[in-house]
Amino acid sequence: MRTREECSEHDEGDPLAMLRHEFILPEGQIYLDGNSLGPVTTSAQRRVRQVVDHEWGDGLVRSWNTAGWMDAPLTIGNRLAPLIGAGDGEVLVADTLTFLLAKIIGGALEIRRTRHVIITDEVNFHSDLYIVAGMAKMAGRDIVVKTIDRNRLSEHLDDDVALVMLTHVDFRTGEMLDMSGITAAVHAVGALMLWDFAHSTGAVPLDVTSADVDFAAGCGYKYLNGGPGAPAFVYVAPRWQGVLRNPLPGWLGHARPFAFESTYESATGMRAYLTSSPSVIALGALDGALDVFERTTMTMIREKSLALTDLFIDLVEQALPDVFEVVTPREHDRRGSQVALRHDQGYGVVQALAERGVVGDFRAPDICRFGFAPLYLRYVDVYDAVQILVDVMMSYAHLDERHAVRRAVT
Amino acid sequence: MRTREECSEHDEGDPLAMLRHEFILPEGQIYLDGNSLGPVTTSAQRRVRQVVDHEWGDGLVRSWNTAGWMDAPLTIGNRLAPLIGAGDGEVLVADTLTFLLAKIIGGALEIRRTRHVIITDEVNFHSDLYIVAGMAKMAGRDIVVKTIDRNRLSEHLDDDVALVMLTHVDFRTGEMLDMSGITAAVHAVGALMLWDFAHSTGAVPLDVTSADVDFAAGCGYKYLNGGPGAPAFVYVAPRWQGVLRNPLPGWLGHARPFAFESTYESATGMRAYLTSSPSVIALGALDGALDVFERTTMTMIREKSLALTDLFIDLVEQALPDVFEVVTPREHDRRGSQVALRHDQGYGVVQALAERGVVGDFRAPDICRFGFAPLYLRYVDVYDAVQILVDVMMSYAHLDERHAVRRAVT
Numbered sequence: 001m002r003t004r005e006e007c008s009e010h011d012e013g014d015p016l017a018m019l020r021h022e023f024i025l026p027e028g029q030i031y032l033d034g035n036s037l038g039p040v041t042t043s044a045q046r047r048v049r050q051v052v053d054h055e056w057g058d059g060l061v062r063s064w065n066t067a068g069w070m071d072a073p074l075t076i077g078n079r080l081a082p083l084i085g086a087g088d089g090e091v092l093v094a095d096t097l098t099f100l101l102a103k104i105i106g107g108a109l110e111i112r113r114t115r116h117v118i119i120t121d122e123v124n125f126h127s128d129l130y131i132v133a134g135m136a137k138m139a140g141r142d143i144v145v146k147t148i149d150r151n152r153l154s155e156h157l158d159d160d161v162a163l164v165m166l167t168h169v170d171f172r173t174g175e176m177l178d179m180s181g182i183t184a185a186v187h188a189v190g191a192l193m194l195w196d197f198a199h200s201t202g203a204v205p206l207d208v209t210s211a212d213v214d215f216a217a218g219c220g221y222k223y224l225n226g227g228p229g230a231p232a233f234v235y236v237a238p239r240w241q242g243v244l245r246n247p248l249p250g251w252l253g254h255a256r257p258f259a260f261e262s263t264y265e266s267a268t269g270m271r272a273y274l275t276s277s278p279s280v281i282a283l284g285a286l287d288g289a290l291d292v293f294e295r296t297t298m299t300m301i302r303e304k305s306l307a308l309t310d311l312f313i314d315l316v317e318q319a320l321p322d323v324f325e326v327v328t329p330r331e332h333d334r335r336g337s338q339v340a341l342r343h344d345q346g347y348g349v350v351q352a353l354a355e356r357g358v359v360g361d362f363r364a365p366d367i368c369r370f371g372f373a374p375l376y377l378r379y380v381d382v383y384d385a386v387q388i389l390v391d392v393m394m395s396y397a398h399l400d401e402r403h404a405v406r407r408a409v410t
Numbered sequence: 411m412r413t414r415e416e417c418s419e420h421d422e423g424d425p426l427a428m429l430r431h432e433f434i435l436p437e438g439q440i441y442l443d444g445n446s447l448g449p450v451t452t453s454a455q456r457r458v459r460q461v462v463d464h465e466w467g468d469g470l471v472r473s474w475n476t477a478g479w480m481d482a483p484l485t486i487g488n489r490l491a492p493l494i495g496a497g498d499g500e501v502l503v504a505d506t507l508t509f510l511l512a513k514i515i516g517g518a519l520e521i522r523r524t525r526h527v528i529i530t531d532e533v534n535f536h537s538d539l540y541i542v543a544g545m546a547k548m549a550g551r552d553i554v555v556k557t558i559d560r561n562r563l564s565e566h567l568d569d570d571v572a573l574v575m576l577t578h579v580d581f582r583t584g585e586m587l588d589m590s591g592i593t594a595a596v597h598a599v600g601a602l603m604l605w606d607f608a609h610s611t612g613a614v615p616l617d618v619t620s621a622d623v624d625f626a627a628g629c630g631y632k633y634l635n636g637g638p639g640a641p642a643f644v645y646v647a648p649r650w651q652g653v654l655r656n657p658l659p660g661w662l663g664h665a666r667p668f669a670f671e672s673t674y675e676s677a678t679g680m681r682a683y684l685t686s687s688p689s690v691i692a693l694g695a696l697d698g699a700l701d702v703f704e705r706t707t708m709t710m711i712r713e714k715s716l717a718l719t720d721l722f723i724d725l726v727e728q729a730l731p732d733v734f735e736v737v738t739p740r741e742h743d744r745r746g747s748q749v750a751l752r753h754d755q756g757y758g759v760v761q762a763l764a765e766r767g768v769v770g771d772f773r774a775p776d777i778c779r780f781g782f783a784p785l786y787l788r789y790v791d792v793y794d795a796v797q798i799l800v801d802v803m804m805s806y807a808h809l810d811e812r813h814a815v816r817r818a819v820t
Contacts, residue, residue, distance in 0.1 A: 063638070227689065281691055364668065
């Protein structure tokens with residue numbers, strides 16, 4: 001694919017092409033920021049209206065039972081489970097990602113109660129770093145949080161490690177880690193493994209079962225398109241359900257919430273990890289957004305994702321050689337669904353692109369980040385985005401002669 | 411008001427009468443469960459559509475800035491603040507009530523770090539009891555949680571008490587506590603006071619400032635009508651902002667969230683108590699629901715609330731003497747905005763009422779609970795509800811002869 005015509009032909013043969021019609025996309029925009037906030041689907045919109053107008057409006061309080069609100073965190077969890085290779089009763093949708101991580105970290109430190117170390121990635125998403133430090137402080141014993149270079153993980157693994165927490169796809173670089181290999185190495189020293197799937201779910205195939213993952217959590221608002229601040233999800237391997245205690249207990253996680261018992265007794269299964277009710281309206285948006293995933297497979301999504309990111313990298317390198325450093329790995333098995341380009345003036349580049357209708361985002365200090373969501377992006381969108389990037393860099397060249405952009409693009 | 415005509419006349423003179431039109435109420439239903447889940451307002455409905463269709467749909471990720479999403483927990487907090495007697499920058503809307511209580515409890519235990527006791531009410535809402543136990547366990551020192559008879563609070567107050575946590579209006583009985591008096595007694599021994607306003611906000615006037623309250627939190631889905639599982643709110647007195655640490659830190663509570671710093675540095679003001687983003691759609695529903703409160707005052711709401719609950723109690727006692735025990739205090743200054751009637755067969759009574767279109771709820775073991783929300787309830791609704799209650803108890807009499815209901819209602 002080197003011309004717009006070739007891209008257009010690819011779009012015509014794209015088996016996911018019809019799914020784009022399920023999304024409401026602003027006119028004249030190429031949206032490469034679905035890794036930050038996915039767009040609204042007609043099904044999410046419809047489901048929100050159903051919840052607000054009918055379930056809440058007409059059903060009122062009775063909808064807790066008649067509309068299935070009480071079970072929604074579990075039923076939506078079951079819908080989401082196949083996207084991460086989990087089964088029924090293994091995923092719960094609730095709260096936000098940081099709270100769900102807090103519950104897992106706190107619970108895991110109790111399971112490995114004689115160990116003193118949590119390992120995480122020095123370039124992990126900062127909310128993960130903050131909450132791991134917060135929960136370590138409340139563990140009731142001295143816990144050392146080691147924030148390491150993840151490439152040197154093996155050097156830090158020993159029998160004092162209670163938990164390793166890593167993000168599966170790096171939020172800046174888009175690098176994807178080896179879930180099975182790392183999980184096995186962590187298990188080899190008797191530690192527990194918690195994966196953050198924020199940048200993975202809905203974008204790359206995941207299989208927590210075959211990778212023998214202990215715990216995982218992710219957010220609902222990126223590739224899942226569940227809406228701004230959507231409820232998050234958590235996976236607890238069946239072997240840990242009933243063992244992992246919820247350190248932030250609330251009434252909805254009680255075995256008998258309506259018995260109003262003064263002493264906490266945990267519910268069984270994933271319900272144990274509820275605290276109190278997430279917004280039912282927000283759950284509705286995520287529920288609706290999941291519809292589109294049931295019309296395809298993660299294999300098909302992955303195939304197109306790699307084609308889109310390959311195309312973007314190829315076109316950028318061809319049109320703008322030496323202008324950007326392509327930070328995202330070229331190897332397919334090390335790439336998520338985004339491409340990160342490093343540039344000294346990255347912030348200005350992203351702003352200028354946005355003015356021309358190409359929405360990416362900037363991550364300090366110098367990363368231009370472009371997400372490629374196969375459900376609604378076309379190959380011609382990638383082509384057009386690169387052409388606009390070329391235009392931007394040409395007009396940018398006089399601002400920053402060091403990059404000799406004009407030479408590069410002519 | 412002893413006849414339907416008199417009630418109807420009162421409705422005609424009711425200064426809040428026009429506000430009922432802002433609510434979408436199912437036909438043929440008398441909704442006395444707004445203390446569990448408030449109904450939808452046209453403004454909440456409209457605001458949700460605006461968030462979903464325009465801010466999310468058209469604005470996409472840019473709405474974090476252009477539509478004010480980043481500040482929404484604070485701006486909606488500022489709208490809510492007058493309802494509890496707080497000022498700008500003193501209230502944050504986020505998460506759920508249990509998580510916000512967790513943050514305050516954890517932070518308060520650090521402030522009073524040499525003390526070892528938390529006092530709460532043995533009949534407090536059970537989620538409050540569970541989270542106080544959960545946070546006590548994570549305090550890093552031995553903390554005793556004393557669940558006491560709140561009427562004997564003074565006997566338990568001493569200089570080892572770090573925190574007292576009480577719910578201002580009892581969720582079962584509707585009894586309202588003396589906020590100022592209790593707060594002063596707690597302060598007299600150097601302890602901190604946390605009020606749960608779940609059953610107070612939007613129903614009774616509150617003044618955290620004049621009562622010198624340290625911390626308060628409440629939910630958005632009862633009298634505030636913010637929707638099922640709506641975000642909750644928290645108040646931190648200005649003197650504690652910057653002192654009270656958030657023990658569950660997340661990226662949105664960082665001083666510079668987009669600087670991606672690996673070390674947590676708390677934001678100033680109420681933003682410090684954010685963890686990660688609550689659902690923006692859910693925030694929208696609550697934001698819209700607050701519109702109606704800006705068209706009246708808590709004084710007017712309270713006046714009507716007392717008139718409605720007085721009317722209900724009077725009519726029940728007149729029509730059904732000795733059938734129910736009226737559990738809710740008669741004294742105005744000890745009553746919230748609900749009436750609790752005790753009956754052995756309370757569950758069946760509430761079910762039978764619901765079948766006839768009168769929605770209340772049941773709280774184990776024997777409480778029939780009826781909430782009176784002055785913004786949308788009419789005096790004739792109270793009259794009609796009691797007539798239906800009489801009918802129910804008459805047809806119920808043969809099931810439970812002990813209450814001699816037939817005699818009572820003829």
